[in-house]
Each structure stands twice: as C-alpha cells, then as structure tokens.
Amino acid sequence: MEGRRRIVGWGVLALWVIVIALAAPLAGKLGDVQRDRAVDYLPASADSTQVAEITERMPGGDSTDLVLVYHRDGGLTPADEATAAREVAQVAAEHPLASPPRPVPSEDGTTLLYAVSSTEPGTDEAARDAFVHAVRERVSGEVGGPGALATDAGEVYASLDGPLLYTTVAVVAILLIVIYRSPFLWLVPLLVAGVADYLSMAVTYALHQGFDISVSGQSTGVMTILVFGAGTDYALLLVSRYREELRRTPRPYDAMTAALRGCGPAVLASCGTVALGMLCLLAADMNSSRGMGPTAAVGVVCALVAMMTLLPALLVVLGRRVFWPLIPAYGSKPKAARRSLFAAMGSSAGRRPLAVLIAGAAALAALALGALNLPGALKQEDSFSTTPEAVAAMKTLATAYPQTGTQPITVIAPAADSSSALRTARRTEGVAKAELGRTGDGWTEISVLASHPPQSTGETATIRELRSALGDGVYVGGPSAEQLDMADTSARDRTLVIPLVLAVVLIVLALLLRSLVAPLLLVAAVVAVWGAALGIGGLVFEALFGFEGTDPGLALLSFVFLVALGVDYGIFLMHRMREECLNGTATGTAALTALRTTGGVIASAGLVLAATFAVLVNMPMVQLAELGFVIAIGVLLDTFLVRTYLVTSASVLLGRTVWWPGPLAKQDGAESVAGAGAASGDGAGAGVESRSESGSASESGTGSGSESTPVRV
Numbered sequence: 001m002e003g004r005r006r007i008v009g010w011g012v013l014a015l016w017v018i019v020i021a022l023a024a025p026l027a028g029k030l031g032d033v034q035r036d037r038a039v040d041y042l043p044a045s046a047d048s049t050q051v052a053e054i055t056e057r058m059p060g061g062d063s064t065d066l067v068l069v070y071h072r073d074g075g076l077t078p079a080d081e082a083t084a085a086r087e088v089a090q091v092a093a094e095h096p097l098a099s100p101p102r103p104v105p106s107e108d109g110t111t112l113l114y115a116v117s118s119t120e121p122g123t124d125e126a127a128r129d130a131f132v133h134a135v136r137e138r139v140s141g142e143v144g145g146p147g148a149l150a151t152d153a154g155e156v157y158a159s160l161d162g163p164l165l166y167t168t169v170a171v172v173a174i175l176l177i178v179i180y181r182s183p184f185l186w187l188v189p190l191l192v193a194g195v196a197d198y199l200s201m202a203v204t205y206a207l208h209q210g211f212d213i214s215v216s217g218q219s220t221g222v223m224t225i226l227v228f229g230a231g232t233d234y235a236l237l238l239v240s241r242y243r244e245e246l247r248r249t250p251r252p253y254d255a256m257t258a259a260l261r262g263c264g265p266a267v268l269a270s271c272g273t274v275a276l277g278m279l280c281l282l283a284a285d286m287n288s289s290r291g292m293g294p295t296a297a298v299g300v301v302c303a304l305v306a307m308m309t310l311l312p313a314l315l316v317v318l319g320r321r322v323f324w325p326l327i328p329a330y331g332s333k334p335k336a337a338r339r340s341l342f343a344a345m346g347s348s349a350g351r352r353p354l355a356v357l358i359a360g361a362a363a364l365a366a367l368a369l370g371a372l373n374l375p376g377a378l379k380q381e382d383s384f385s386t387t388p389e390a391v392a393a394m395k396t397l398a399t400a401y402p403q404t405g406t407q408p409i410t411v412i413a414p415a416a417d418s419s420s421a422l423r424t425a426r427r428t429e430g431v432a433k434a435e436l437g438r439t440g441d442g443w444t445e446i447s448v449l450a451s452h453p454p455q456s457t458g459e460t461a462t463i464r465e466l467r468s469a470l471g472d473g474v475y476v477g478g479p480s481a482e483q484l485d486m487a488d489t490s491a492r493d494r495t496l497v498i499p500l501v502l503a504v505v506l507i508v509l510a511l512l513l514r515s516l517v518a519p520l521l522l523v524a525a526v527v528a529v530w531g532a533a534l535g536i537g538g539l540v541f542e543a544l545f546g547f548e549g550t551d552p553g554l555a556l557l558s559f560v561f562l563v564a565l566g567v568d569y570g571i572f573l574m575h576r577m578r579e580e581c582l583n584g585t586a587t588g589t590a591a592l593t594a595l596r597t598t599g600g601v602i603a604s605a606g607l608v609l610a611a612t613f614a615v616l617v618n619m620p621m622v623q624l625a626e627l628g629f630v631i632a633i634g635v636l637l638d639t640f641l642v643r644t645y646l647v648t649s650a651s652v653l654l655g656r657t658v659w660w661p662g663p664l665a666k667q668d669g670a671e672s673v674a675g676a677g678a679a680s681g682d683g684a685g686a687g688v689e690s691r692s693e694s695g696s697a698s699e700s701g702t703g704s705g706s707e708s709t710p711v712r713v
Helices: 002-027 047-057 078-094 125-138 146-180 187-211 217-248 252-283 287-318 341-351 353-373 389-400 415-427 457-470 479-513 517-540 554-582 587-618 622-659 673-679 682-694
Strands: 064-071 103-105 111-118 142-144 409-414 431-440 443-450 475-477
Touching: 002 187, 002 287, 047 409, 047 443, 047 475, 047 479, 064 078, 064 125, 064 146, 064 389, 078 103, 078 111, 078 125, 111 389, 125 142, 125 146, 142 146, 142 389, 146 187, 146 217, 146 389, 146 587, 187 217, 187 287, 217 252, 217 287, 217 554, 217 587, 217 622, 252 287, 252 479, 252 554, 287 479, 287 554, 353 517, 353 622, 409 415, 409 457, 409 479, 415 431, 415 443, 415 457, 443 457, 457 475, 457 479, 475 479, 479 517, 479 554, 517 554, 517 622, 554 587, 554 622, 587 622
Parallel strands: none
Antiparallel strands: 064 111, 064 142, 103 111, 409 443, 409 475, 431 443
C-alpha cells in the first residue's frame, strides 16, 4: 500500500514535468509582448491614444521625436556651436528626418536645442532603440525627448527581470531558513514557487494571445512578487499542518492527505478571494490596470495549484527526513510551548477591548492624515530613481528654458479642417507656436509648443484649452497629454473599481463566514490599513526617498492589493474563530484562542509577503517602488496591529453578534468580556493544545499547538 502511495507522488511529479515542458515555449515569449510606452497604458478612447494610432497610419508611420541638447555652464563657445551644427548635419545625412533641425538658443547662452523627428523606425521598438543609440553615438550632447525617454524606460524595465527575481528568491530563502530552521526544507517551497512563476508566465502569454490582455513590466513584476509571496504563504500553512499530522500519522502520505483536508478549504477560499479581487481590475479603463487584474489573478492561482499539488508530492516523496534536524517522529509530542507574543496580545485585547479598539483606530486615523502630504502627480522625468540620459536632458532644458515649452503637443485634425484647426490652435491661450506637419490617411498633424515647461500646471491648462477650443473630431496628444489622460483615467477608475472590489469581497466573505457583521468588520479593517499605509507613504516618499511625485494609479492598485491580501489573512483568523464557536466556545473566547493558535503561522506569512513586496522598493522605477512600499507597510500593519488587536478586540466586544444573522449568532454560551480575558491566558492555551493532539481541531485552516506556528514571535 505504501509503495502504491509513493507511485502516486511520483506520478504527480511526472505530470508537472510534462506541464513545465509544455509551458517552456510560451513562458519564454512573454517578454516579446511586454509593452511599456505611456500610450500602451491608456484606454483606446483617450485623445492621446487616438493621436498615437493615427500617426502610426500616416506616411512613414509613427515618428520618433528627439531633442539634442548642447550645454555649457559658463556659456557655449563658437567652437561648441560649430561642433553642434556639424554633428546635427551628420545625423540628418544618415537618417531621414521630417524637417531640417534648427538651433534654438537659450536666452542665457548656455544651451542649444535641436528638435529631431524621424519616421525611420516606424512603430518597431527595436528599430526605435537602434535609432536612438545611433544618434547618441554620433552627437556629443545629451539626447532627450519622447523617443529617447521611451528607449531608456524600456531598458530599465528590461533590466528589472533578473534583479527582481534574484532579490525576491534571496529574501524568501533567508526567511524560510529562519522559519524552518532546516538546511533542506526551505529549498522545497522555494523550488515550487519558481515553477509556479514559470507557469504563470506561460499562462499570461497565452491569455495575451487569446484575449489581447495588456502586458507591461509593472504587471509582470508584480505577478512575480505575488507568486513568491502568496505561494510561500500557502506553503507555510501546508507545511505547518503537515508537520503536525506527521506526529499523529505513521505514513507521510496519510499525513499529507489529512493536512490538505485540514488547511485546503481555507487556502482555497483565501486564494479565491484574492483572485476575484484582482479580476475586479478588468472593469478599469486604464490598460495597465486592466491588464494587471488577470495577470495578478494568474499569479496567485498558479501559486495555489503548485503549492497544493507539486509541493505535497515532493514532501511525500522526500519523507520525514526533509525536516532534518527537527524531524517530527510519529507519536512524539511537540516541545512545551512558551507563552507567545500573540497570547500576550490576546490578554490585553481581552482585558480592555474597548480601550484597545479606540486607541488602534485613532492611531490608524492619525497615520491616514499623512496621505494629505502625498506629492503631486508623477512626471515622466521623475519616474526613475536613477537618472537616464533622457531625464538629464529634460532637466537641462527645464533650467535653460524656464518659460518655454520644449516638448511638442501633437494635434491631429481632419485634413479638410486643418487650416481652421491651425488658426484655432495659434489663438489658444498658452500656445507659443503651432505648425503644420504631415498629412495622410485623411488626417493632418499639427505640432504645438506651449508657453510653459513640459508637464507644468500651465502646460496642462493649455492642453485642456486646446481640447475645448478644437472640439470633437480633433485630438490632442503627445507625452504631456498622455500623462494628463493617465491622471484623469485613474481618477475615473477609482470611483468604479473600489466599490466593485468592496462588493465582491463582502459577498465572498458573507458566503464563507455565513455572516454580515464579520465581513463588514474585516473589510473596514483592511480599508483602514490602506488609508494608514498611504498616509505613511505621504510622510516618507519625498522626505525619505526623494520621490517628487505620486503615480496616478497608486491609490487604486494599492487598495485592490491590500484589501484582497488583508482579507486573505482575515479569512484564516475568522475561519479558526468560527470553528471554535461551532464547538461551543463563546465568541470572545474563540477570538482570543484563534489569535493565539493562528498568530505565529500568519505572522510568518505576513512577514514573507511584506518582504517580497518590499523588494520593489529597490527597483529603479518610482511607480514600482511606491506600490511595493505601500503594500509592504499595509501588510505589516494588518499582521501586527489590525488583525491582532483591532479585529480581535472588536470580536470580543461584539460577542455572538459578530456572526449575525447566521445561526452562530443565536447560540447559547457565555459572552462575557471577563471570561474572554481569562481565556486568553495559559489555561486557554493548554485546552487548545489538548484538542490539537486528539485531532478534534482538524478542520482548522492552520492547525494548533506549537507545531502550527513556524515562528514563535
């Protein structure tokens, strides 16, 4: 019989080898479909998206616009100007340009600007990058402009894959070694997480091919973090329960079966909640947000599938020896558990639940006020934590031409109305210059320069004035217009997606917990966490990290992730609490028992998830760094403050009302706060240990006893 069971384990491993072999060709192609231009993040209805699509169909296709910047602090010399003229002439001779570049000197004589536009690369990103590098090799000045910025951004995103993966793996490995205290065990979940990440890349590519979902460097980076973070969390819960069952069951196969039966339902419910929360992003207009929804959902589902099939098979095949040197022998008893931090927390929450709840809520509210200090909208040149050449050129121009626009605004008008559109553009307040450009496919291009620096308040007002004056059928685009459309679209998405996420999560929790009050409590808690995490970001983004702007999508994405992931942990706590109530325990006592028995393993999971998202803080893209910071801080707040103190103390105060209108709300039993406080001490702990060893707590999502807490915090 045991041999037959081992064959099952090897069979699962063989099936995964086939899956990996089938996924390999698809996973390797994901980078080929990744798009990180600003216009790729926008909805099709945006003006700037229409401009990009129409210019691609015009003669020569999409243009690559560069700005060549020659600068000397003490003032340019005649020799400098001659060198600039010669190099620009060489560029014009080697590449077809839309018009001969003309020098535009700054008033202080320190800078010379040449605008270069070419349709040679067309829409091919590789050709664009080759053109930008060829120009940079030819000229001695700085090369900036939209085309150079797109090339630099693409290179930064391409450089993320390796460091992001390696750093994430290193962080997870260190934490698992500390948690498991084994030289071998940590390798197993880490290997499975790597397989899940590879599978998620293949599935994401297949979804792109089948449904044309948007794939960006941001979404694939977050997917990797989710796979390793959420996958390791699932592994912690499973391995903890498996270790406990090995003490009761002689055969590893039977122990794993019992472990899956015990923690599987809670893990499935939590994964489903996260996936459904992420899929709510499909309702967003922003392409980047809409694409991140299914990408993130794929990540957590692939992590679940791998951790619930491949990980058990590996552990069963390896047997008990994988836990060396702390091998859980059959019939052995776990070491006597010392009073943990979570028992002490439960005692304080049980003795003074109202004071704890008020103090914790006040602290979160105070932290949330920091969100008022968040820096303004993130500009393109501030999107990098490093300083690429294109960004350096933009900063030079901003200093040398403080009252002049140096980045064209592109207007696309019907060819028959181009003259009228040109006159209207020239009369619009804030426009310094407007000229006709290419004509083709029934459209005419008009290049407009504002009287204000790029992405300033004045230029933004000019773009809005142009759109109002030119009316329907005429589109205003370009890099600054793209940033404006991103901010406007993100604001609309927040009003739609945030209520949708709340509704979906509430419905799932109500069905799972058979209550309305408990889901409202959990959702209110994670919304408070989101506000506090954003507030902490407002306090440190500029002062500590030097970030000069906030990504428009930060509020929405951080909300979706924190609500979904926060509720994920709340499910484990409430699931155990509900089980205790079903066994006849008073709700206040059950809340404290659930905290003591699940606290260690969920704290370990929270630390791993927070650490994996914190990896994003070191990435060279400000958008990723801000998102990673807010989510990491939010997970820590949820793990050690909100779930531990606020949810527990609120449950103690509410008593059986927390399960209203379900049948548990009508159960008999003492619901006194005093009794709950007494139950949080060592006596309650002993009772739980007894039930754990006898097996009556087998329906818990995390198990109980000292072996159910990988880290004694």
